[in-house]
Amino acid sequence: MAFVATYSDSQPRRASIQSLVEIVSPGMASVNELILSKAGSNVDLIPEIAKHLISSGGKRLRPMLTLACADMFGYQGDGHVTLAASVEFMHTATLLHDDVVDESDMRRGKLAARKLWGNQASVLVGDYLLGQAFKMMVDVGSLEALRILASASAIIAEGEVLQLGAAKNIATSEEDYLRVIEAKTAALFAAAAEVGPVIAGQKDEMKQAARTYGMELGYAFQLVDDALDYGGSSADLGKDIGDDFREGKITLPVVLAIARCTDGERTFWSRCLEGEEIETGDLDQAIELLRKYDALSDTVERARNYGEKALRALDPLPKGSHNDALADAVAFCISRVS
Known part of the structure; x- marks a missing residue:
């Protein structure tokens, strides 16, 4: 299932985010300093929990998109650094809430923070980080950037509620599920990319192109994660394989398999996901059914399609090293499941 992304020049893209990491390295150093500074508080538990998650890794892809999409227009200033830190705080807050x-x-x-400090502390620290994110957005002084990120925050919350409705519901359709991941994942990718040309004072065409790139990349990123949960490794995911299954999450591979399965197999999915009666060997059986009905490979194929859309969205944006790095990031995203 190897993915070789092509670009407008028909050249294969490098399946690595190293070029993106390198090109935004100076800005990310400032972002990381700002993140650690703004995670502080006189309430000791707040920085303790925040830094537990912030320092635990993660590629910080979303803030890198903000930096790259501002730098590619020659932006001068530090507003993109502040917005990038805001984006990462929004993402971190979402992770804290998601785990609860x-x-x-x-x-x-x-x-997870909730296992160490409890659900209440995790939710409240997530709320604190969201508050800090909005304070930083205001500091930048761009009403348009504030509107975009505030809208993304509201959409993410809507996605959480949508996911609650889909959880443990094997009648969830592919359309229903795509609405969930658009809100929960793709919306923040889109906003992170869009505020780059916004703060650089670019025309609407450039803002829309960056937004579309981020949105399509976000879809691809989440669908690859969905496939990895049943066919990857813990190192790829940063969590245990099969967690989605054990938590009763209805992700795209499951949606596709259920739509194609027999009545008896549907009873299996209902017992495990709706009834929460998971027995030894059920995860292996679930993976076997996903493979039987090509649900994993079809999920990856859909991710590829979104990746190609992300690449096409880069066409109107300035050509050069930043554009190339963003294209490479698409190939990297898909290659995680190769």
């Missing part, structure tokens, strides 16, 4: 809602035990290979 999903009752997850692991995050990025470490115990």
